[in-house]
Amino acid sequence: MNILPIISLSWKNIWRNKTRSGVVIVAVILGTWAGVFMSAFMYGLSMQYIRSELVNFTSNIQIHTKAYNIEPMPEYFIPEADSIIQVLEQKAYVMEVTSRTKVSGLASSSSSTFGVTIRGIDPDREKKVTQLYTFMKEGDYFEESRRNQIIVGEKLANRLNQKMRSKVVLNFQDVDGNISAAAFRVSGIFKSPNSMFDESNVFVRSSDLSRLIGHPGAVHEIALLVDNFKNAPTYAKELSFGDALEVQSWSDLSPALAYTDSMVGTMLYIVMTIILIALTFGIINTMLMTVLERQQELGMLMAVGVNKIRTFSMILSETFFLAIFGAPFGVFLAWVGITLLEDKGINVSAFAQGFEMYGMGTVIYPELQPDYYFNIGILILVVTLIASIYPSYKALKLNPVEAIRKI
Amino acid sequence: MSIIQVRNISKIYNKEHIPVRALNGIDLDINKGEFTAIVGPSGSGKTTLLNIIGGLDTPTEGSVNIHGTDxxxxxxxxxxDFRLHHIGFVFQAYNLIPVLTALENVMFILQMQGRPHKECVARGMELLKQVGLEDKVDKRPSELSGGQQQRVAVARALASKPDFVLADEPTANLDSKSTSDLLDMMLQLNELGETTFIFSTHDQRVVDRAKRVLTLVDGEIETDEVR
Structure with a gap:
């Protein structure tokens, strides 16, 4: 069946009423642009949140002993941690590695006591993996080489009534199960985006803490950043250091983040579908008007021998042209906008307080996976097909004899 | 030899409620090359008969055979598909496709039949020449007068070399000059190409030029005059 004359006729038909078709096409362009750009904004926001959480707190992959994961006791340190770090540093996808001595304990001042996680870090390595040093409000980030310095969160400092240079006593268990205590001097106060984190974590040098727990050089946690955090689960499966150690990616360590990551894709399609459904009604309305206006002509076509498939194809093509003409342009405009702003970002400082609560900056960098553009194209095709069904059905239901006589 | 055999055609509208009998046992044979006018007062069943012969409407009873096909x-x-290949239609309101040129309107039927583009163009040009519109091939309907549009409609009806052309009040919207020109042209096509034309009309000028006149009254053939 030669369908080309019908398609050619459809193309000419959509320009019959230039204003009406133009309005629909502009609506499709704006709708598609808004949908795709909004999706990029939402995706950028989500990715920023995830990245911020990973860089500030979780990192991409962590290694612990299995026993430590069950019960974080000081004696469950990683044997031969240095050689594991060396192996990790050989991997092409590993960008940065750090090790931590990590125990639970109590932080006491003269006025009160709080339960905390004591994180013994290698300041230089930690700087490359997490952003603690950027959150310093007072003091410095282990710049002095003196022993037993401690960095505390602002919230904890307030609760303990501590200031710079104040003394904090940490109580914790050593590797032999004995309770130890040591006095630390506050050398810095930080304020991260996560106030709960600030309240329950203190930072000391790993060398100080491992010595105090009775096993100099003890490492409980190895944290690393990889080339792309999305690949971390795959890399984590690939890494194996014997049965005693467990390698976990950020999605294992933080299921909430993993859920956010998996849901954001679905959310984008839901948003886009809602926008497209709204557009669909506009297109259906226009096409219904077209069919009603052209009843006489459609009746004539049926009378002279244009069959139902061709009539259906004609209305379908017209609907398609309206959508397909506008949609790629809308997607292109969105792509241009995203490309221009993916480095510059969008300043949302008006809502900065809200975003900061979630550890995000005031500038959002829109971004979108390339496959999203392709999938949007498929989605538009499907939605357009659906939009064309009802007007086409109305055209097919016309009785040629009655339609020809309508003026 | 008759190309159309209408046998005992009846058409009743609104059968379930208040039945209206539009046609009542019509028997009719149309031979090749006839130039037939169907006349009668409004409501006499002219258009219904034409629609049934054209396969656009179905009779309540009876049969229509075209070249032996029921x-x-x-x-x-x-x-x-049968209509596309065997019947040409001319409508009162011309019913050309406004977005197509005169030539494209004529070619459209041939394109629907799947004829090669070259053949469509050649046939379209030939027909537009026959109806005297060779200088208007690129004009759209809105750029043509009523008479010219109806000529394009006739050319379109003839494009597929149909067995016959059905014309429902083709001159109803035309002035005297256009009517006269259109009838001259159709008669010429009828005589030269042996094209069979069947009209429904109120127009006495058409009746005067017809070679056979069927008068319908209350859904029945009252007179059948061959001239």
Whole structure:
């Protein structure tokens, strides 16, 4: 069946009423642009949140002993941690590695006591993996080489009534199960985006803490950043250091983040579908008007021998042209906008307080996976097909004899 | 030899409620090359008869045979295809496709038949020449007068070399000059090409030029005059 004359006729038909078709096409362009750009904004926001959480707190992959994961006791340190770090540093996808001595304990001042996680870090390595040093409000980030310095969160400092240079006593268990205590001097106060984190974590040098727990050089946690955090689960499966150690990616360590990551894709399609459904009604309305206006002509076509498939194809093509003409342009405009702003970002400082609560900056960098553009194209095709069904059905239901006589 | 055989055609509208009998046992034979006018007062059944002969409407009873094919035994799709290949239509309101030029309007039927583009163009040009519009091939309907549009409609009806052309009040919207020109042209096509024309009309000028005049009254053929 030669369908080309019908398609050619459809193309000419959509320009019959230039204003009406133009309005629909502009609506499709704006709708598609808004949908795709909004999706990029939402995706950028989500990715920023995830990245911020990973860089500030979780990192991409962590290694612990299995026993430590069950019960974080000081004696469950990683044997031969240095050689594991060396192996990790050989991997092409590993960008940065750090090790931590990590125990639970109590932080006491003269006025009160709080339960905390004591994180013994290698300041230089930690700087490359997490952003603690950027959150310093007072003091410095282990710049002095003196022993037993401690960095505390602002919230904890307030609760303990501590200031710079104040003394904090940490109580914790050593590797032999004995309770130890040591006095630390506050050398810095930080304020991260996560106030709960600030309240329950203190930072000391790993060398100080491992010595105090009775096993100099003890490492409980190895944290690393990889080339792309999305690949971390795959890399984590690939890494194996014997049965005693467990390698976990950020999605294992933080299921909430993993859920956010998996849901954001679905959310984008839901948003886009809602926008497209709204557009669909506009297109259906226009096409219904077209069919009603052209009843006489459609009746004539049926009378002279244009069959139902061709009539259906004609209305379908017209609907398609309206959508397909506008949609790629809308997607292109969105792509241009995203490309221009993916480095510059969008300043949302008006809502900065809200975003900061979630550890995000005031500038959002829109971004979108390339496959999203392709999938949007498929989605538009499907939605357009659906939009064309009802007007086409109305055209097919016309009785040629009655339609020809309508003026 | 008759190309159309209408046998005992009746058409009753609104059968369930208040039945209106539009046609009542019509028997009719149309031979090749006839130039037939169907006349009668409004409501006499002219258009209904034309629609039934053209396969656009179905009779309540009776049959229509075109070249031995019982039209109403054909399934919907076959019937549409039959119309495309065997019947030409001319409508009162011309019913040209406004976005197509005169040539494209004529070519459209041939394109629907799947004829090669070159053939469509050649046939379209030939027909537009025959109807005296060779200088208007690129004009759209809105750029043509009523008479010219109806000539394009006649050319379109003839494009597929149909067995016959059905014209429902083709001169109703035309002035005297256009009517006269259109009739001259159609008679010429009838005489030269042996094209069979069947009209429904109120127009005495058409009746005067017809070679056969069927008068319908209350759904029945009252007179059948061959001139």
């Amino acid at each position: 039209m109403f035994s054909l399934k919907d799709r076959k019937l549409i």
